[in-house]
Amino acid sequence: CALVGMSGIGKTQLAAEYAHRFSPDYDVVWWVNSDQRGTQRDRYGELAPALGLRSGSEPGERIRAVRDALRRGDPHSRWLVIFDGWEDVEEAAAILPRGGTGHVLITSRNHGWRTVGDVVEVPVFRRAESTGYLMRRAPHITAAEADAVAVEFQDLPLQMAHAAALLGELRMPVPEYLDKVHSGEINPLDEVSELGDYPSSSLTSWSMLFNRVRESEPRALELLKLCACFAPGRIPIGLVRGVAPGELPEQLRWIADNTPDWPRALDTLANYSVITKDSRSASVSEGREAGPRQESVHMHRVVHGIVSRLTAGDDREIHRGVVRQVLVGSDPGDPSDSRSWPRYAEILPQLEFSGALESTHARTVQLVLGCLRYCYMSGEYTVGMDLARRVRDKWVDLFAPDSEYMLELAARTTVILRASGRFHEAYDRDSSVLELLLAQPEPDPIRLMAANSGLSSDLRFLGRYPEAYRLQRDVVDVGRELLGADEWTTLRAQHQMGVALRLLGQFDKAYEIDLDTLRKREAVLRARHPDTLHSVNACARDLRLLGRYHDALARQELGVRTQIQVLGELHPQTLWAQHNLVLCRRRAGTKGEDIGPLMADLLARHERVYGKGHHNNLMLVTDYGNYLRVHGDLGQARDLLTEAEDTYRALVGQAHPVPTGMQSNVGLLMQAEGNRDGALVLFEQALTGLRTLLGDDHPWTLGCALNAAGGRNLTGRLEEAAELSRETLRRTRAALGDDHPMTLSSQTALAADLRALQQREEADKVEEDALQKLTRTMGAQHQHTLSARQRVRPYWDFEPYLG
Structure with missing residues (x-):
C-alpha cells in the first residue's frame, strides 16, 4: 500500500503510527528512509544481518538475500517493511519483495504507485481533526478560535502541529497570534519555493516560533542552525558529537561535552515539531537505541526551507564549516569499493548545503x-x-x-x-x-x-x-x-x-x-x-x-x-x-531454451536505467531485434532495428563502423520480408563502408561479406556470390582460424554457392569438411551444425559495440 499526498500532509506520521499500533501483529518491522537511492539500498540491505541471513557486506548482495528471505517467509513470515519518501516507481521491480505473506507500506508524493499496488490518498485534516488537535495542545483556546487558525492554514497537518506547539507554549491569545501572522511584523519573508501549496502566512508564524526558541533555549537554536546546513530529510546530527570539543567553534563545544544540554535542545525542537527524532536502530518493534554518534533527526523539506531562511546570518559559515568537517571525517576514501557506496550515498546530498562545493580545503x-x-x-x-x-x-x-x-x-x-x-x-x-x-x-x-x-x-x-x-x-x-x-x-x-x-x-x-x-x-x-x-x-x-x-x-x-550479489540487479x-x-546462451544453442522472454525482460530493465536513446540500451535493442527477426516477428524487429540504426547515426554520425554495420541487420530483415534486391543494396553498402573504415580482414567486414554473398546468390548473381564466398573463407581462416564459427559459416556458404553453379564435387568436399569441423568443435546437436546439415544458408548478425 502506498500513502500518497503533498509534502507535510502527515504520510510519515501515519506510517509510523501504523507500525507502532500494529507491531504485535508482526515478527519484524523495518523502516527504510528512501528519499535518496543510495541511502535506501543501504538501509534495506541492513535487514539481512538483522535477520541473520548469510550475505556479504555489499548492498546488492544483501538486498538479494532480503528479497529472497521475505518471499520465502524464512526466518519470519509476518513482516512489515516501510519505505518512507520513495518517489521513484521505476525502482520498485528491483527492490520490492516478490510474493510472501508480509506487508509493504510506502509513503510518497508520486501518484504513479497506482501501477504497483494499492494507493491511499492522504488528505488534509478534516476540520474537526484540526480543531481537536489544536485544543488538545493549546487548551486555553476555544473551538471558534481553533477553527479560525484551521481556516488560516487550510487544515494542513504540518502547519497545525507548528501552530499548536507555538500557541501551547506561549499561551498567546489567538486573535493576537493571527494579527501577527497577518501583519508579518516579525521577520517577514518573501515567498519560499519549498512551501509549495502552503499558505504564505505560515512563514510569519514560523518566525514567531524561532524567536521563542531564541529566548527560551538558545542552544536549541544553535542546533537548529547546524541542522539547516545539512540537506533536508534524515540528518546524521550525531556525527558532530564525534568531533573533539577543541575542534568545534566555541558556541558549539557543548555538543561534544556530554552535557544535558544536548537532549534538552533536541527535545525542544521536537516538541515544537521542527524536527522528529530518528535513529538507525534495527527496527521499530525491537526498540533498541542507537549510540550517540549514530543519532539522527529528520527535518521535513518544507521546514528545512523555512529554517534556512530564518536562521541565515553571519554565523552560517561557521555552522557550514562544522558540517564540512564532519563530512570529511566520514569520507571512506575509496569510491571503487562497493562496500563504501552507502556512505557516499549519505554524503552526496550534503555537499551543496554544507558549502563543500565552494571550499578550497x-x-x-x-x-x-x-x-x-x-x-x-x-x-x-x-x-x-x-x-x-x-x-x-x-x-x-x-x-x-x-x-x-x-x-x-x-x-x-x-x-x-x-x-x-x-x-x-x-x-x-x-x-x-x-x-x-x-x-x-x-x-x-x-x-x-x-x-x-x-x-x-x-x-x-x-x-x-x-x-x-x-x-x-x-x-x-x-x-x-x-x-x-x-x-x-x-x-x-x-x-x-x-x-x-x-x-x-x-x-x-x-x-x-x-x-x-x-x-x-x-x-x-x-x-x-x-x-x-x-x-x-x-x-x-x-x-x-x-x-x-x-x-x-x-x-x-x-x-x-x-x-x-555485489552490485545489484540494476547496476x-x-x-x-x-x-x-x-x-552466450543464444550462441551456445542450449536445447529447448527460449531466450526471447529473457531479452524482453532485460530490455525493460535497460530502458529503466538508461533510457531509450542510450548506447548501452541500443546494443540490446539491436540484439533483440535480430532475435525477433529469426523467430518470425518481423514487425517488431523492424521497429527495433530502425530505432537503433537511426539513434546510432545521431549519436556518432554517418561515417562510423557501428551505424555502417547496422545496415547489414536491416538487410537481413528486408530479405526475410521478401525484398531481396533491397536487401542486397544494404549488404553491399555495409560491406563497402566497413572495408573503407576497418579494412578487408576485420571480423565485422567479413560478416558483412558473408551476408552480401548470400544476397548475391538469392538474386541470381551466382558467379559473384561464389567469388565473394571464396575470398571471405580465405580471409576468415587467416583472421580467425580454421575452426572459428564464422570460418565454418563461410565454408558452408561457399559450398552452397558452388552447388548453385553445378560444381557438385567441390561443393560436397567443402561441405563435408565443414560438417566434420562443426561436429567436432560445436557438437552434432548444435544449431549451427544442424542448420549446415539441412543446408540452411548461414548469415551473420551484426552486434554493435561502441567500447
Missing part, C-alpha cells in the same frame, strides 16, 4: 572528487553529471584552469560523459586537458598517462580504433615503467587496451590481455571488486567472440551471479553482464 576538494567517482562507479550517471556541472560552476572562480583540481575534475567529468553517451563532448574536453598539460614546463607523467588514456577511450567510441589502440598501448607501456605491471592504474589501462584490441577484431590478443588483467586484479584487489568483475565480463565476451561458446557461458553465468555493469549472458 584540500580534504574537502578530495571528498567532492571522490563523490564524482562514486557516481560513475555506482552507475549514477545523471546524478554525476549534475554534480560535475555544479562543481565546475563553483571551481572556475576558485582554481586556475590547469590546476591539479580542475584537471582532476575534467577527468572525472569526461568518464561520466562517455558513460552517458556524450562522446564528442568527452573528446573535446579531454583534448583541451591534454593541451593544458603539454603546455606546462614539466608535465606530470602520471596525469599525462591518465589524459591519454581518456583520449584513447574517446577515440574508441568515435570509431577511430587504430588510433585508440596505439595511444592506449603507449599508456600501458608508460604505466608499467612508472608504476609497475600490477599497479591498479596500470591494470585499468591494460583493461582498456583489451577493449581496443577487441574492437580491432583481434579477439585472441584481447583475451590474452584480459585474462592477464583478471588474474592480476584478483591478486591485487579482490575477486568481488567491481574492477575484477569487469574483467570477468571482458574475458567471457572474448571467449564468445572466439567461438568458445560453452566456455564463455560457464564463465559469464558465474560472473552474473556474483555481480547481482550498469550487471546489466552488461546479463546482456552478454543472454548472447
Whole structure:
C-alpha cells in the first residue's frame, strides 16, 4: 500500500503510527528512509544481518538475500517493511519483495504507485481533526478560535502541529497570534519555493516560533542552525558529537561535552515539531537505541526551507564549516569499493548545503572528487553529471584552469560523459586537458598517462580504433615503467587496451590481455571488486567472440551471479553482464531454451536505467531485434532495428563502423520480408563502408561479406556470390582460424554457392569438411551444425559495440 499526498500532509506520521499500533501483529518491522537511492539500498540491505541471513557486506548482495528471505517467509513470515519518501516507481521491480505473506507500506508524493499496488490518498485534516488537535495542545483556546487558525492554514497537518506547539507554549491569545501572522511584523519573508501549496502566512508564524526558541533555549537554536546546513530529510546530527570539543567553534563545544544540554535542545525542537527524532536502530518493534554518534533527526523539506531562511546570518559559515568537517571525517576514501557506496550515498546530498562545493580545503576538494567517482562507479550517471556541472560552476572562480583540481575534475567529468553517451563532448574536453598539460614546463607523467588514456577511450567510441589502440598501448607501456605491471592504474589501462584490441577484431590478443588483467586484479584487489568483475565480463565476451561458446557461458553465468550479489540487479555493469549472458546462451544453442522472454525482460530493465536513446540500451535493442527477426516477428524487429540504426547515426554520425554495420541487420530483415534486391543494396553498402573504415580482414567486414554473398546468390548473381564466398573463407581462416564459427559459416556458404553453379564435387568436399569441423568443435546437436546439415544458408548478425 502506498500513502500518497503533498509534502507535510502527515504520510510519515501515519506510517509510523501504523507500525507502532500494529507491531504485535508482526515478527519484524523495518523502516527504510528512501528519499535518496543510495541511502535506501543501504538501509534495506541492513535487514539481512538483522535477520541473520548469510550475505556479504555489499548492498546488492544483501538486498538479494532480503528479497529472497521475505518471499520465502524464512526466518519470519509476518513482516512489515516501510519505505518512507520513495518517489521513484521505476525502482520498485528491483527492490520490492516478490510474493510472501508480509506487508509493504510506502509513503510518497508520486501518484504513479497506482501501477504497483494499492494507493491511499492522504488528505488534509478534516476540520474537526484540526480543531481537536489544536485544543488538545493549546487548551486555553476555544473551538471558534481553533477553527479560525484551521481556516488560516487550510487544515494542513504540518502547519497545525507548528501552530499548536507555538500557541501551547506561549499561551498567546489567538486573535493576537493571527494579527501577527497577518501583519508579518516579525521577520517577514518573501515567498519560499519549498512551501509549495502552503499558505504564505505560515512563514510569519514560523518566525514567531524561532524567536521563542531564541529566548527560551538558545542552544536549541544553535542546533537548529547546524541542522539547516545539512540537506533536508534524515540528518546524521550525531556525527558532530564525534568531533573533539577543541575542534568545534566555541558556541558549539557543548555538543561534544556530554552535557544535558544536548537532549534538552533536541527535545525542544521536537516538541515544537521542527524536527522528529530518528535513529538507525534495527527496527521499530525491537526498540533498541542507537549510540550517540549514530543519532539522527529528520527535518521535513518544507521546514528545512523555512529554517534556512530564518536562521541565515553571519554565523552560517561557521555552522557550514562544522558540517564540512564532519563530512570529511566520514569520507571512506575509496569510491571503487562497493562496500563504501552507502556512505557516499549519505554524503552526496550534503555537499551543496554544507558549502563543500565552494571550499578550497584540500580534504574537502578530495571528498567532492571522490563523490564524482562514486557516481560513475555506482552507475549514477545523471546524478554525476549534475554534480560535475555544479562543481565546475563553483571551481572556475576558485582554481586556475590547469590546476591539479580542475584537471582532476575534467577527468572525472569526461568518464561520466562517455558513460552517458556524450562522446564528442568527452573528446573535446579531454583534448583541451591534454593541451593544458603539454603546455606546462614539466608535465606530470602520471596525469599525462591518465589524459591519454581518456583520449584513447574517446577515440574508441568515435570509431577511430587504430588510433585508440596505439595511444592506449603507449599508456600501458608508460604505466608499467612508472608504476609497475600490477599497479591498479596500470591494470585499468591494460583493461582498456583489451577493449581496443577487441574492437580491432583481434579477439585472441584481447583475451590474452584480459585474462592477464583478471588474474592480476584478483591478486591485487579482490575477486568481488567491481574492477575484477569487469574483467570477468571482458574475458567471457572474448571467449564468445572466439567461438568458445560453452566456455564463455560457464564463465559469464558465474560472473552474473556474483555481480547481482555485489552490485545489484540494476547496476550498469550487471546489466552488461546479463546482456552478454543472454548472447552466450543464444550462441551456445542450449536445447529447448527460449531466450526471447529473457531479452524482453532485460530490455525493460535497460530502458529503466538508461533510457531509450542510450548506447548501452541500443546494443540490446539491436540484439533483440535480430532475435525477433529469426523467430518470425518481423514487425517488431523492424521497429527495433530502425530505432537503433537511426539513434546510432545521431549519436556518432554517418561515417562510423557501428551505424555502417547496422545496415547489414536491416538487410537481413528486408530479405526475410521478401525484398531481396533491397536487401542486397544494404549488404553491399555495409560491406563497402566497413572495408573503407576497418579494412578487408576485420571480423565485422567479413560478416558483412558473408551476408552480401548470400544476397548475391538469392538474386541470381551466382558467379559473384561464389567469388565473394571464396575470398571471405580465405580471409576468415587467416583472421580467425580454421575452426572459428564464422570460418565454418563461410565454408558452408561457399559450398552452397558452388552447388548453385553445378560444381557438385567441390561443393560436397567443402561441405563435408565443414560438417566434420562443426561436429567436432560445436557438437552434432548444435544449431549451427544442424542448420549446415539441412543446408540452411548461414548469415551473420551484426552486434554493435561502441567500447
